[in-house]
Every structure is written in structure tokens, then in C-alpha cells.
Amino acid sequence: MTYIIKNGTIVTPEKIIYGADIFIKNEKIEKIGENLKDRVDFIIELKNNELVFPALINAHDHLLGSYYPRIGKGPYINWLPWDNDLKNHEVYQERNNISNLDLYFLGAYKNLISGVTIVSDHIPHIVNKDFIDKMPIHVLSEYCLEHEISSYDLRWGRGITIEHSEAREKDIPFITHIQEGFDEEACLGVNILKEMKALDEYTVLIHGISLTESDIIEISKANANLVWCPSSNYFMFKKTTNIKSLLNKGVNVSLGTDSPMSGGLNILDEMQFAHSLYKKLYKEELDYKKLVEMVTINPAKALRLKNVGKIAEGYYANLLILKSSNSLNPYEALVKAWFDDIKLVIMKGKPLYGNTNLFAEFKNVEKKNYEEIVIKGKKNYLIGTLSEIYKRVWENISYKKILPFLPIDVNL
């Protein structure tokens, strides 16, 4: 399959190319340029200055926790008492009626309709290995992990040394929660990793809310990566990591939602919250472009993913097409976007979700693989059968609950 997306404003995201065409051949971007005249199967003409971004990457989620509302009465000293409150709550009991597979689907669709095609689900392979291939988007399968660098962690993984050295061997990330709390032990996370020689460019640290300046210097020197989950941090601890210092010291920071039972509704919500929290904490604006990098090129680098996170020749055609906004620059438009602004999500050249008019342009789409759903009053096509999943969930919990991260029309 070959096609051209014509006349978009392309946010690569390193730069913006106005009025350019993208030539897509099978799964990849073959060429970018003005007025491309190549012979293709069909052309998708963007008539309203739509913005074209790389599809987004959510660098930290717990798909098994794809439920609502948020639970907790923080601020907590560390994540453990929150976890206890969660597990003793009636909403958690309600969630337990739903199969793990359906919770994964809810999480994958939550990500997809917010423009995400790649998500890092920080859960042991033993839990997610049977589900992730069934998901409509790409859920990371190649990673090593430790739950957290503390003695009260959940014993995911085979220990820091084994997991970290396997990550190096296979050129995949070593992912761990770190310093998600303020007790004496939590605060030692970076020191422990350094002592165990497990702090380097393969290391992806989640949270780090109690990082000190010297921890941040060590992270920066080691070229390790950090995933920032501001909504979740603020909800549980009324505090987040020292993001300004991390950025000033050049640490590769990505954005993650965590699960909606503690974190943001979706990656769009997370970007907006990150921007407003930064302003509240530092009385200055966080550059919109920096935030866009945190959901595209930065997580691609941290998670060691090849040919994604950027619009460039030879990269996968993972694209997010957004309604244009005359009053905002393209970076700001993405940070301020909401459900209605998303016109199309493409993964490896194939449309997964979007506006029915744009979808109709795809000459090769088999309608039977999609369903029409209404979100906020607007008709969209969506791959798979979300309505069936919702129906199963409603049967399991005995009422028609609409999750605000999947706000579909209730009249199924």
C-alpha cells in the first residue's frame, strides 16, 4: 500500500515543516517533501492546515489499573500505604470483577483515542505476556524490570543485577520505579543503583520524587532516563520530582500517565497538568516544545525503540493528525488538545482511529475491522470492538459505567 498525506503542517517534532507531503509505503515513511508527484494507491488531502505529529508514546502506564476514579487520601510517605488504600477500596473490588484482558483493552483504547500508539506497561511479563499481542496498539514487550529500589517492593523481576545486565546484553531498557516516597529507604534509590553498577543509559527511572541535587547529577552523568508522572505524583504525594533541575542538567525526561486510579486521564491530560504544575511550582512556563519531545523522541530514546517518535524518512508511519489551531503554535496546540481535536491516528501506515471523513479517504480499509463510535457527539471509526468490551464490563459490574478516558456514547 502506498499513499500520500498532502499539505499538512508537519511537526517532526524537532522542527515544523509547513505545507509538506508525506509519502507512505507500507509501514514506513518513504519520503517527505513539497508537492510530491509519486504514483500511489491514493492521496489524503489535508484541506484545513491540519497538524501532523508522530503518534505519541506513553512512557509509563499500568494497563491492569485502567479504571476510575482515582483512589487515595494522601499525601502519603511512600506508595505502599496508597497501594493498601487502593486494594481495600470498593472501587478496587468492583474492578476485580473485570477480566485482566478487558482491563488491558480499556487501557489500550484509552491510549489510542488520545493519540498514543506505543505504551510502556511496567508490569511483569508473567502478567501481561498473554495480552499485549492482542492490543490495538503496541505495548512494549522488550524490557527488563525491577518494581522499585526498596526492600518493600513487589518483587517483580529477578533482582537488579540480573535484570540490568540482561537489558544491556539485549539492548533493551531496564525499567524501575525509584524514590516514589520520602522514607529513609526510598531516598537511597539512586545510590543503591549506582553502587550496584545499574545506573546507566539503559536505566529508566520512574517518578524519583525525592531525588536530591546530587542524585540528579548522578543521573545526568550516567545518561540515565527519567519518566515524569506529575498527575500521579501530585495526587498521591502533593509533590513531584525536581523537574526543573532534571531538565537543566540535560536528563532525558519522558512523560507517563501512570494508571488513571492515581494519575492523569490520558496523555493529553498529563501534558496539560505538567504544564500547569510547572507554572505553579516555578512561576514560569515550561516550553511547549519540550513537553512534545517528552511524548515522542525522548521516550523513543529511553525505551530504546528504533525508528519511532519522529516524522522522518525510514521511520514507521506512526502519525497523529490534529485539527489546526490558528491562534496557537503547533506545539502548544498539541499540549492543549483534547478528544475533539484528534482527527486521525495511524500506526505503521494503517489507520486505527479517527474522523469518519478522513477515514473514508483510505481506499484499502476493510470496514469490518472497525466500528463506528461516537465520542463527544462526533462520529469516529475505531479498530476492533470496544463496544463489546464495554458490554462485558457492564455485565461484570452490573451497571453501565462510562469511564471518562473512554467517553463513548452510552447508547450501544
Ligand SMILES: [Zn+2]
Ligand atoms: Zn507506576
